[in-house]
Amino acid sequence: MIEHGLKLVGSVFGLDIHGDNVEETGLGMATGDRDQIGVPIDGRILPMLWAGPDAAQMHLTLLDEDGSPFFADPRQVLGDVLAKFKALGLTPVVACELEFYLIDNARDAKGGPQPVPSPFTGRRDWTTQVLSLEDMDAHRALLTEIAEALEAQGVPATGALSEYAPGQFEINLHHVADAQAACDHAILFKRAVRAVARHHGHDATFMAKPYGNISGSGLHVHISLVDEKGRNVLATGHPHADQRLRHAVGGLMAAMPESIAVFAPNANSYRRFQLGSYAPVAPTWGFENRTVSLRVPGGDGQARRIEHRVCGADANPYLAVAAILGAMHYGLTKEIDPGPPIEGNAYDAVAPSLPRHWSNALDTYDDGLILPRYFGERYHQHYGRLRRAEFERYEAEVNPLDHAWYLDHL
Known part of the structure; x- marks a missing residue:
């Protein structure tokens, strides 16, 4: 595999959430379900500590037969965006910040999730204890095993905390001057978290909104830009730092509506966008303000960056970062002014305007004029067809709430 690559079917990038082919993408029967060439990203063989000493994995990307990038591989889409920054003499420095829920592997009476009983008390805690050290202590064995698994795979985790809901945690990944590597880390991270949780008899989920009445899980992306001297x-x-910052923010705000279908790729994703929930509902920005979409954190001025707070934890990291960087490039080259930063509560200052329903987000994505410049027309259409097909399949299902509300009353 390292010397010659490995034959892998290209339709792996045309599957729905259930792993079924979406023929509307044209990657299945229309191509004869042809193979591509899978090649190692960096040649490293990564130990899977949770599966035992004889288990390992290798991270691949797909190429065409002639060695050129396979258009449907999201990692290659991100590579094309990075080439545009290279032409400007700039390199994005990226870190992914992911939230997840630790849940019981036994579901509740309605098939929904429930918190894992505390190893200390044996009881399920439904209260919110943000930044709780007791929650960290209770699950220290699992969190330690996650940290060890990440270290063995070269994923640079820097810290963990208990988040804004029972059983919700956040583990931060260190920034790197390689956006593709940052997304590789996020993918390896998600796989390790889920696997280690299962090893402990639990489940972990990166679903954007597993519970209706408490916090959703996000993917916050931190980005700065360095020049050829590393500054x-x-x-x-x-x-011109302030001007560049404003232009980058301006591009992010301009592209945000058509990018929501990337940042929120599933039906459940849109349950996260609620007023006052710390999940943004309008293109806004501000300094040291967590109610906006685009936060410029305080602290060391030499480390100034943009924190993009829109994506759900269920977003594809490669596509999310490609859309974010594409929008920043657009703002920098078009010199887009974002307007004044928001001070105070952005939910009170700006009315909701981002698509908050899957169908509206897909319509806005299809009509977009910025993302096709960076995804390429072919991939832009491919992604739209993939998500549209899954949306239509989801909408065609009759769910239990339909029966509970309407069966006996109509």
């Missing part, structure tokens, strides 16, 4: 061009004191 942060957004840093305080760097020539």
Whole structure:
């Protein structure tokens, strides 16, 4: 595999959530379900500590027979966007910040999730204890095993905390000056978290909104830009830093409506976008403000960056980062002004305007003019067809709530 690559079917990038082919993408029967060439990303063989000493995995990307990038591989889509930054003499520095829920592998009476009983008390805790050290202590064995698994795979985890709901945690990944590597880390991270949880007899989910009345799980992406000398061009004191920051933010705001279908790719994703929930509902920005879509954190001015807070934890990291960086490139090259930053509660200052329903997000995506420049027309259409087909299949299902509300009353 390392020397010659491995034959892998290309329709792996045309599957729905159940793993079924979406023929509307044209990657299945229309191509004869042909193979591509899977090649190692970096040649590393990564130990899977949760599966025993004789288990390992290798991270691949897909190419065409002639060695060119396979258009449907999201990692290659991100690579095309990075080439545009290279032409500007800039390199994005990226870190992914992911939230997840630890849940019992036994579902509740309605088939829904429920928190894992505390190893200390044996009881399920339904209260919110944000930044709780007791929650961290209770699940220390599992969190330690996750940390060990990530270290063995070269994933740079820097810290963990108990989040804004029972059983919800966040583990931060260190920033790297390679956006593709940052997304590789996020993919390996998600796989390790789920696997280690199962090893402990639990489940972990990156579903955007597993519970209706408590916090959803997000993917926050932190981005700065460095020049050919490794200097942060957004840093305080760097020539034109404030102007670059504003233009990058302006591009992110301009592209945000048509990008929501990427940031929120599933039906459940849209349950996360609620007023006052820390999940953004309008293109907004501000300094040290967690109610906006685009936050510029405080602290060391030399580390100044943009925190993109829109994506759900269920988003594809490669596509999310490609859409974010494409929008930043658009803003920088078009010199888009974002308007004044928001101070105070952005939910009170700006009315909701982002698509908050899957169908509206897909319509806005299809009509978009910015993302096709960066995804490429072919992939842009491919992704739209894939998500549209899954939306239509979802909408065709009759769910238990339909029966509970209407069966006996109509």
